[in-house]
Amino acid sequence: MKRHLVSAADLSRDDALLILDTAEELAQLSGRAVKKLPTLRGRTVVNLFFEDSTRTKTSFEVAEKRLSADVINFSAKGSSVSKGESLKDTALTLQAMGADAVVIRHHASGAPARLAQSDWLHGSVINAGDGTHEHPTQALLDAFTMRRHLNPGPAANALRRGLDGRRVTIVGDVLHSRVARSNVHLLNTLGAQVTFVAPPTLLPIGIENWACEISYDLDSVLPKTDALMMLRVQRERMNAAFFPTEREYSRRYGMNGRRMAQLPDHAIVMHPGPMVRGMEITAEVADSPRCTAVEQVANGVSVRMAVLYLLLGGAVFADAPADAPADAPRTDSVETAQ
Numbered sequence: 001m002k003r004h005l006v007s008a009a010d011l012s013r014d015d016a017l018l019i020l021d022t023a024e025e026l027a028q029l030s031g032r033a034v035k036k037l038p039t040l041r042g043r044t045v046v047n048l049f050f051e052d053s054t055r056t057k058t059s060f061e062v063a064e065k066r067l068s069a070d071v072i073n074f075s076a077k078g079s080s081v082s083k084g085e086s087l088k089d090t091a092l093t094l095q096a097m098g099a100d101a102v103v104i105r106h107h108a109s110g111a112p113a114r115l116a117q118s119d120w121l122h123g124s125v126i127n128a129g130d131g132t133h134e135h136p137t138q139a140l141l142d143a144f145t146m147r148r149h150l151n152p153g154p155a156a157n158a159l160r161r162g163l164d165g166r167r168v169t170i171v172g173d174v175l176h177s178r179v180a181r182s183n184v185h186l187l188n189t190l191g192a193q194v195t196f197v198a199p200p201t202l203l204p205i206g207i208e209n210w211a212c213e214i215s216y217d218l219d220s221v222l223p224k225t226d227a228l229m230m231l232r233v234q235r236e237r238m239n240a241a242f243f244p245t246e247r248e249y250s251r252r253y254g255m256n257g258r259r260m261a262q263l264p265d266h267a268i269v270m271h272p273g274p275m276v277r278g279m280e281i282t283a284e285v286a287d288s289p290r291c292t293a294v295e296q297v298a299n300g301v302s303v304r305m306a307v308l309y310l311l312l313g314g315a316v317f318a319d320a321p322a323d324a325p326a327d328a329p330r331t332d333s334v335e336t337a338q
Helices: 013-031 055-066 087-096 111-117 136-150 178-189 218-224 246-253 293-312
Strands: 044-049 070-075 101-106 124-130 167-171 193-197 213-215 227-230 268-270
Touching: 013 136, 013 178, 013 293, 044 055, 044 087, 055 070, 055 101, 055 124, 055 293, 087 101, 087 111, 101 111, 101 293, 111 124, 124 136, 124 293, 136 178, 136 227, 136 268, 136 293, 167 178, 167 218, 178 193, 193 218, 213 218
Parallel strands: 044 070, 044 101, 101 124, 167 193, 167 227, 193 213, 227 268
Antiparallel strands: none
């Protein structure tokens, strides 16, 4: 694996399967009385969040603490950033404090990549969402959830398996969605076929060059869908009217009980959260056993533990400079570490 996780496009199929399989092993910890591993004891991880977050920030913090890392939570509000401090100076400060990894969420697309490509930090950079660009760990937990549901039988059946031949439909505000962008990269890497359904005004320019199909009719794609992912309309990123009314949007692109009945029996309904009930999804669907929104949150902890474990557990990175100091590779597996 590479030293940083900035984009889902950077992951090869083997990289993605390694993360998902490691997460499958780590997920077994959730049922234990003591959920901690000593793997990252002595390592310092900084959660550097320039945007508000509930699920992602909490999920990363839980994952870090379960691996026994020292955790520093940094919020832009109430910090020197609000006084005008640059990203570079913030990064240099964190490096001086001995940060081994930085989990960053930023309102500017490309900020995590800038941090990873600079010499401001010597540790790993993990993208927790940047502007309207990408959110790779969300795509990984989505794939983890799909793999569990669409490969029937015990969890072991999913190991080393992708999503070959599965059809995933992503509905809603694709234009502003970093989740959609990361998912189309990762799902194609894992062999799935992706279809975007949205009004033309909520599709980005150049989407015809993406590895996906486009539809404007939600009802027509439901019968052949294995996993349906609903996206939130991100009004906070909009500076114009992208559709006539909420009622019109919900009527054409919202998920309700009638549409859920059109899905195949094995299909699941997903949502990265937060859900706006009554807009893109009704309470009937959100509270249905077929909706995996809460399960995705739980799976996010396992997946982020796997990413941290693989990046900070002493791995030898494929993109490390030849003269870079490296820790001795760890010989303990997830099981022996327990």
